[in-house]
Amino acid sequence: MIVEMVIVGPFQENCYVIGDEDSGTGALIDPGEEAPRVALTVERMGLSISQIIVTHAHIDHVGAIAPLTDEFLCPVLMHEEAEAMLQTAPQQAMMMGMRFGKVPKVDRRIADDEVLEVGNLRLRSLYTPGHAPGHLAFYAEEQEVVFSGDALFAGSVGRTDLPGGSMEVLMNSISERLLTLPDATRVLSGHGPETTIGRERMTNPFLGGGAL
Ligand SMILES: [Zn+2]
Ligand SMILES: [Zn+2]
Structure with missing residues (x-):
């Protein structure tokens, strides 16, 4: 798997361009802003983008989807519970004095524990x-x-003070679904530098670091 991180927009969001070297098939994860820079990265990597995958519908993660679907003519995938928030993206942006532009269409809903194929990647x-x-x-x-x-x-962990947020639910998600992954797993997150599951388990102050 080839991965490039493109840090985009005023929220310094990490967009990931991933690709399967064998087939040349790629995908975008969370193209939040700066569509031209993301597209340039795709071209430089020589990938054919098969889909845009979205972790959640905050504006900093979805702002460049519409122009990039125009460019790559590929489907947009997200969880159905994220769609209501996607529809409010123009209002989310306006509250921060920003303009969102076109709300992208969701082509496919991803359920929990579903396997997405990007070339030979799973x-x-x-x-x-x-x-x-x-x-x-x-x-x-x-x-x-x-x-x-x-x-x-x-x-750190995600903030939970925005609509639909809950610290209790987040802590449960992290402990049940992320900290259960092997320690060596690289963590590529939506903001900030790369880490590993093991390092976060040991040192992340929000996860009772050092207690385990
Ligand atoms: Zn967010
Ligand atoms: Zn974010």
Whole structure:
């Protein structure tokens, strides 16, 4: 699996361009802003984008989907519980003095524990709500990588003060679905640097670091 991170927009969101080297098939995870830079990365990597996969519908993760679907003519996939929030993206943006533009159409709904194929790559969806409704993480078991969205960060966890957030639900998602992954699993999150499940289990202050 080839992966490139593109940090986009005023919220410094991590968009991931992933690809299967054998087939040249790729996917975008959370293209939040700056569609031209994301598209340029895709071109440089020589990938044919088969789908856009969304962890959750906060504006910083979905802002570039519409222009990129125009560009790549590919389906958009997210959990159905995230769709209501997607529809409010223009209002979310306006409250922050920003303009959202076109709300993208969702082509396919992803359930929990579903396997998405990107060429020969396999990504398993992990239902991890608490930060936002219908939040999903995506786990590539063979490559030992999890795309954790805004559920888990290096040294932190997602905020839970936005609509549909719950600290109790988030902590449950993290302990049941993410910390149960092998320690060596690389964590590529929605903001900030890369980490591993083992490092977060040991040191993340929100997870009772050091107690285990
Ligand atoms: Zn978020
Ligand atoms: Zn975010």
